[in-house]
Amino acid sequence: MTDIDLGTAYTWDDARSRGATRGQIAQDGVRLGRGLYLSSVVEPDLATRCRAWQLVLPRDAAFGLGTAARLHGAPIAEPPTVHVVVPSRRQLPRRAGLTVHERLLAEEDVVVVGGLSLTSGPQTFLDLAAGLPPAELVAAGDALLRAERMDAASLARRLERADRVRGVVRARGCAPRLDGRAASRPESLVRYWLAISDLPDPQLQVPVHDRWGREVTHADLGYSEWKVALEYEGRQHADPDQFGRDVDRYSLMAADGWLVLRFAGRHLGSPVVVVDRTRRALSSRGWRP
Incomplete structure (x- = not known):
């Protein structure tokens, strides 16, 4: 039997429904999570892995926090798990390799970059503020400005409606210090x-x-x-x-x-x-x- 072309990413159920054998999946696939595989012939960079994760995530999920920051080009360490943001719901998606966060997001807080739904630059900056020290937050914010993922006006709008959000005080304190002309x-x-x-x-x-x-x-x-x-x-x-x-x-x-x-x-x-x-x-x- 000829092997089925499974593409770069696929689920176990989808591969089997298309006629792939257990042996083909075991030989071709690199397991990302339960029932989710990435072809061994592709480079497993962050963007590629996130595209694979989209196969099993809710349609309204967006990659956020450190994952979004890396995909936006911010100079922070890649987190050990993929971070995902979803609207509040009774049951959150739970899979090994994913860290899921609940957020109340407006339409402008999510953008599509390279086919991936990401939290916007301002939302990502606000989320990072809860965990990064001020100096590193400024470096991340400078990078988001430099990459044109946000500007002063869009950041100000997001922070204005962020009362009582964790990290907002630090975010508001660092925002005036950001400058997209910083090269690194x-x-x-x-x-x-x-x-x-x-x-x-x-x-x-x-x-x-x-x-x-x-x-x-x-x-x-x-x-x-x-x-x-x-x-x-x-x-x-x-x-x-x-x-x-x-x-x-x-x-x-x-x-x-x-x-x-x-x-x-x-x-x-x-x-x-x-x-x-x-x-x-x-x-x-x-x-x-």
Whole structure:
């Protein structure tokens, strides 16, 4: 008997009803949950697994919290289970590998991205606020803005009707600090640490001009008044071509009188170090509290 084409994802009952044998399912399928399989020939990334889960979820379910955040492009760790949001009901779907949450959602709180129903950017930000520390919440919010999953107006609307929702106080406190110009999680974290200190708020993507007034480069973060720049050096900066471009950038900045502070992954757990070094740099350039 010829094997049946089962596609990338299928349930046991559907596969058997189409004539697939137990042996074909055992050989082809990777079990995601009770009675749910993903073909072994596809890459089991998060989006692919979520499309498979849709086969057994209620039609009004949406992927939410950390799962939605990852699918929206936010820089948070992928949760060990897939998180799903459903309207309140007597009996919630219960399956190993799923974490189900009840929510009272408006129509605008759910969007379809790549064929998947997800909580919207503002709803996802609000849900994350209940569990993420403020610095990480700002980094996630920056990413949602950068990816155009929300804007200031849509976030304000969602938070306005979120009275007594868990996490809303933190969400409202962090919302004014969000900025979609932040290019990465490390930049967002550094900006947050500086913003809650007694130092001036740093500028983002600060232009650096030569003596003729031409923009020759820009700094991730900085203080143009005192010509102090802050740069985060990720792994990509170890690439030889990128390293050469960085040398040019830092030389141009130094030639125009900029003092450049460079930070790396080792500093992401040390906000005190980042703030102290920035304070010393600003003080050396004439800043006074």
